[in-house]
Amino acid sequence: MSEQSLPYDSFLLVSFGGPEGPDDVMPFLENVLRGKNVPRERMLEVAGHYQHFGGVSPINAQNRALIDALRREFAEHGVDLPIYWGNRNWDPLLPDTIRRMRDDGCRRTLAFFTSMFSCFSGCRQYRENIAAARDQVGPDAPVIDKLRMGFNHPGFIEPQSELVQAAVRQIDGTSQTKVLFTAHSIPMSMADHCDYEKQLREACRLVAEGAAVENWELVFQSRSGPPQQPWLEPDVCARIAALDDAAHLTGLVIAPIGFVSDHMEVLFDLDEEATKVCQDRGISMARAGTVGTHPRFVAMVRQLVQERMDLSAERSALGALGPWHDVCPVDCCLYFPTRPAATGAARTSTQAAPANAKPGE
Secondary structure, three states: OOHHHOOOOEEEEEEOOOOEOHHHHHHHHHHHHOOOOOOHHHHHHHHHHHHHOOOEOOHHHHHHHHHHHHHHHHHHOOOOOOEEEEEOOOOOEHHHHHHHHHHOOOOEEEEEEOOOOOOHHHHHHHHHHHHHHHHHHOOOOOEEEEOOOOOOOHHHHHHHHHHHHHHHHHOOOOOOOEEEEEEEOOEHHHHOOOOHHHHHHHHHHHHHHHOOOOOEEEEEEOOOOOOOOOEOOOEHHHHHHHHHHHOOOOEEEEEOOOOOOOOHHHHOHHHHHHHHHHHHHOOEEEEOOOOOOOHHHHHHHHHHHHHHHOOOOOOOOOOOOOOOOOOOEOOOOOOOOOOOOOOOHHHOHHHOEOOOOOOOO
């Protein structure tokens, strides 16, 4: 039996990872930034963000909560797959998890990335990480197939709309309340080779429509590269100031659509820095929540699993872009400035597809 014809026997949650104590912070950031052109002063600045919260990133606890919710969801809907968890940058690391999966007898796995949008950092790099981890484990490592991106799935859009509506009500807003959707900024040279912006703008449009919001923009946050390297803009704090200078803002909602949980970059960059900008300017601001363990989001993950296990299942998607591809094209989400196209990326089993594959195929 070929690898591609094996039945799926396991599920893998793939995420970024984060420190769980003060002593973890610098080793964690060294893992994150290894090989990247990020000034050391920026690394020390980010380390201060983690130390501000006791050196503990909330992302690991949030992933544990998501896994607990998925176990219940799988059990209730007859999805008989054990759930594993592996991170890019901190325990449990992907090679250790995949080794354990192999030892448990797993042969073919469906992986869900805690990233809803396609770019090198949110998709291709994770696929490279998986390929490298499988190489470490050896030829008997399980085959790992990525689930499609869910940026326009109703199980992502509808909870986001509810969360934005709740934030608008929190400041007694109306359909004219200004909403800034935020996502992690990426270098322009990365954005040029992926569908990150297109997917983000479509998701923002769908969420705004669902929340009956008319006055919205997409902004970015958390850039970390050298100042001479162009990244996606505008920055959320700079945009708040510019909007307030142009026409005094009285109410503002910030919706971190680019993040699935309230981890460090949401807590510090929005709840601390952006909040302070609003307070200093007398702007009433509410921050919308992230989908986290919202029942509809948890159900979405289960539905993505079921549609891959049963190819006749409905592939749900809202808007004009349709369901995204299951199998990433060979040239998907390349990032040229810092490294050549990875030689191991296509090894991730069925992740390689013809270069002319289109979304939804």
